[in-house]
Amino acid sequence: MTLHASLTGTPAENDWVRLPGNPAFATVLDYADSGGKARVAPFEMSRRPVTNAQFLAFVTANPRWRRGAVPAVFAEARYLDHWRGPLQLGNDVRPQQPVTRISWFAARAYCEWQSARLPRWAEWEYAAAADGSRSDARADPAWRERILSWYAKPSTHALADVGTGSADVNGIHDLHGLVWEWVDDYAAMLVSSDNRQQGDKDILQFCGAGALSTKDRENYAVLMRIAMLSALEADDTTANLGFRCAREIPGATP
């Protein structure tokens, strides 16, 4: 099997976009301890979600992450089950489509292989606030409407290739409108229905203060993402859940 150089897993230098961050980003996650502000340090994010071709290069180089070889504890049975084989995409799966049906463990391992990591939620939300001309377009009802219309679309047809939608003001594609994306700290979103609905005996579930409420209740699109992510377990995979990587700015002190 051969791969074109452009389809292999190593992103070229210009696949990373540098974002300046925000010391007090207004997140929709309104934790009691943080007052709804998140510190987002400068970081880099990949321009596009990870593709099937890139993920194929990863499993080719890392046999223990191949379908059928990965321990069940790291990825459930549906892991990559739309590919024809462990090292074959097949005719129905295009190389430039975003990879989906990958678990948090697998997504994390891919980013580590790239000397990177998964974006944290606050980083993702901060980047995804942009539109084509503004770094934070969230107050604009038209922005909300446009994003929401994607979530309202049934997800029955095949996913588009990555990067086909227009880039935002930072040069980043597909934060909305293509796939859901894993974040590193999905498990820090303590909003699963289990936690909300527990009775008295489970009041001790949480150690310490800091329960979550959500501010900006009009921002349905982002709230839906939070609801979805908070319901996932780390070995879960879905047909519409992909990921992209982030990394510290090389040479910068953390």
Place this chain on the structure above:
Amino acid sequence: MKALRRCLALFLIATSAGAAEIALPSDSIYWLDATLSDQSGVTAPLSARRGKPQLVALFYTSCKFVCPLIIDSAKGVERGLDPREREALNVLLVSLDPARDDTAALASVARKRRLDPAHWTLARTDDGSVRKLAALLGVRYRALDDGEFNHTSALYLIDAEGRKVASTSQLGPVPDPEFLTQVRAALSPRP
């Protein structure tokens, strides 16, 4: 000759144990490549805990409220066992807070709570491994700005091969009866 025969027997036992080590079940948490450092500063891979059922929980030493209850709960389970069962069970508590929970902090808790080092391991590991271990167990947590953690609290029963068998979030010195039954079942000798 007798000595030789004994030697041979030992060799056979050793090799058959070696063969059994090879096949780790696919749903075992011991696939996680993590290094634990315990309350004595001794380091070992997580997978070295294979072979005995474990009670496992995540905690942190500066936690005032729920974390002491996690220790109470594991002690409560131990008290509900007969001596043979108690001997066969280990307890592993891993810190959510590796930045502050150094060996001395872990040792201090172990001493104050009189945790028998033959059965109780209080451990720290790197930040990424904590996140992965939490994900394997199903623990959700978030660091708060004031140094505390918001986290779901449960005691997990892991079998000798590293499979998650049961859990309870009913914490306290009186063990959850259903959980205790599951622990005793896991400790019962194989037919």
